[in-house]
Amino acid sequence: MLSAVIEKTSALLARLTAVIVVLLAIGLVGSLLISIFFRYVIGQALSWPEEISLILFTWLVLLAGSLGVREGFHVRLTILSSRLPPKPRSYLDKAITASIGVFGCVLVYSGADLLARTSTYLTATLRLPLEWINFSAPVCGGLIVLHSLAVLLAPGKEN
Numbered sequence: 001m002l003s004a005v006i007e008k009t010s011a012l013l014a015r016l017t018a019v020i021v022v023l024l025a026i027g028l029v030g031s032l033l034i035s036i037f038f039r040y041v042i043g044q045a046l047s048w049p050e051e052i053s054l055i056l057f058t059w060l061v062l063l064a065g066s067l068g069v070r071e072g073f074h075v076r077l078t079i080l081s082s083r084l085p086p087k088p089r090s091y092l093d094k095a096i097t098a099s100i101g102v103f104g105c106v107l108v109y110s111g112a113d114l115l116a117r118t119s120t121y122l123t124a125t126l127r128l129p130l131e132w133i134n135f136s137a138p139v140c141g142g143l144i145v146l147h148s149l150a151v152l153l154a155p156g157k158e159n
Contacts, residue, residue, distance in 0.1 A: 003153035010150035013143060014070050017063050024060040028053055047125045055123075055133050062136045066143035069100055070150060097151050104144030111137025 035049035068074040076096075081089050114134050121130040 006146065006153055007150050010070060010146050013146065014067055017067050017143065021060055021063050021067065024056050024063070028056040028060060031056065051123050051125045051128070055128075058133050059136045062140035063143070066104075066140045066147060069097075069104075069144050070147035072151075094152060097148050101145050101148030101152070104141045104148060107141025107144065108138045109141075111135075111139075111141055 031049045031052045035046060035053070038049075039045045065074075081092050084092060111134065114137060115131055118130045118134055122128060123130060123133075
C-alpha cells in the first residue's frame with residue numbers, strides 16, 4: 001500500500017519535473033541568446049542574463065539529477081557489478097540506491113541550513129532573493145529521497 005503511494009507520487013513528480021526541466025532549458029537558452037545578441041550584435045553587454053542563467057542552470061541540473069535517480073540514466077561504473085551473479089548484483093544496486101537516498105537526505109538538511117543562513121541575501125545585479133537559487137537544494141534532495149524510495153520499493157526495479 002505505502003509502496004504504491006510512493007510509486008505514484010514519484011511518477012507524478014517525475015513527469016512534472018521533466019516538464020519543468022524542459023521549460024528551464026528553454027529559458028536558459030533564451031537568456032544566453034539574449035546575452036550573446038546584446039554583447040556581440042548590439043555591442044552592449046547586459047548583466048542580468050548571467051544571473052538569470054545561473055538560477056535556471058542550478059535548478060535545471062539539480063532537477064534533472066533527481067530524475068536520473070528514478071530513471072537510472074546517470075553514468076556509472078559497472079566493472080564490479082557486471083561480474084557479480086544476479087542476486088548479489090541486486091543487493092549492490094539496492095545499496096547504491098540507498099546511498100543515493102542518504103545523499104538526498106543530506107541535501108535536504110544542508111539545503112535547509114543554507115536557506116536559513118542566507119534568508120536575507122540578495123543577488124548582486126537583479127537584487128532577487130538568493131532563496132531562488134538555494135531553495136533548489138532541499139527541493140531536489142527531497143525528490144532524490146522520494147525517487148530512491150520508489151526504486152527501492154519497486155519489485156524488480158533497480159538502477
